[in-house]
Amino acid sequence: MLLHLGCTVALAVDPSAWGWPLGLVAGNQLVLLLAVLWPRGSLLGPNLTRLPASAVHRHEISLTFDDGPDPEVTPRVLELLDRYQAKASFFCIGEKVAAEPQLVKEIAHRGHSIENHSYHHNHAFALFGVSRLGREVDAAQAIVTSLTGSPPLFFRAPAGFYSPLLDPVLASRGLNYVSWTRRGFDAVSSDAQLILHRLTRGLAAGDVLLLHDSAPVVLADLPALLEQISALGLKAVPLTTACASERGE
Numbered sequence: 001m002l003l004h005l006g007c008t009v010a011l012a013v014d015p016s017a018w019g020w021p022l023g024l025v026a027g028n029q030l031v032l033l034l035a036v037l038w039p040r041g042s043l044l045g046p047n048l049t050r051l052p053a054s055a056v057h058r059h060e061i062s063l064t065f066d067d068g069p070d071p072e073v074t075p076r077v078l079e080l081l082d083r084y085q086a087k088a089s090f091f092c093i094g095e096k097v098a099a100e101p102q103l104v105k106e107i108a109h110r111g112h113s114i115e116n117h118s119y120h121h122n123h124a125f126a127l128f129g130v131s132r133l134g135r136e137v138d139a140a141q142a143i144v145t146s147l148t149g150s151p152p153l154f155f156r157a158p159a160g161f162y163s164p165l166l167d168p169v170l171a172s173r174g175l176n177y178v179s180w181t182r183r184g185f186d187a188v189s190s191d192a193q194l195i196l197h198r199l200t201r202g203l204a205a206g207d208v209l210l211l212h213d214s215a216p217v218v219l220a221d222l223p224a225l226l227e228q229i230s231a232l233g234l235k236a237v238p239l240t241t242a243c244a245s246e247r248g249e
């Protein structure tokens with residue numbers, strides 16, 4: 001904003017020198033746009049892409065499931081996680097939480113954490129103003145807290161697009177932004193082998209994996225993924241467990 005103001009003043013003082021102020025503003029917008037479209041970047045605010053060193057030391061990894069809960073897929077994901085004694089974090093969409101309250105309670109009852117993925121999952125989220133960002137975050141916090149008794153501690157933006165205005169919104173609510181170490185693109189691909197390969201290539205302690213419990217392909221990948229996690233001696237824990245000491249809990 002300061003840059004824009006400075007350039008406006010410069011243009012007002014000497015309108016003939018329009019080239020460099022315009023170039024600066026355009027350059028600034030380009031950098032902002034790239035930062036928004038770079039989900040694992042931290043130019044716009046803190047962004048957890050890996051678990052902290054203490055969790056690595058404990059051989060922990062975190063599976064995160066976005067865009068649920070889904071009445072068909074999520075219960076089967078829960079069964080698979082139970083079978084392998086794995087715990088995960090579910091980045092639920094607020095309006096889907098409102099539609100599936102019993103399922104949300106069941107996720108929490110089985111020891112997984114439920115995190116905030118906005119209320120409406122609007123793909124224009126990164127373009128919202130501060131007050132609308134706040135409403136999206138608060139509505140999702142409220143519905144999850146009313147059902148589980150625990151407010152989410154982590155937030156992930158729809159499509160992973162980090163808004164330039166998001167950081168103070170999250171900080172004032174005590175929420176941590178988290179993206180991922182690796183993802184399988186399972187929301188856009190139905191090739192289970194390829195998705196599994198993307199998720200497990202270089203799989204190591206400290207990884208945060210991004211999956212979706214909104215598409216059935218996750219059911220084809222999850223058993224093999226959980227087998228590999230177990231074969232590597234890793235332990236799948238919710239983000240709340242992996243990061244508890246960093247959050248002073």
Ligand SMILES: [Zn+2]
Nearest residue numbers: 066067158159
């Ligand atoms: Zn999403």
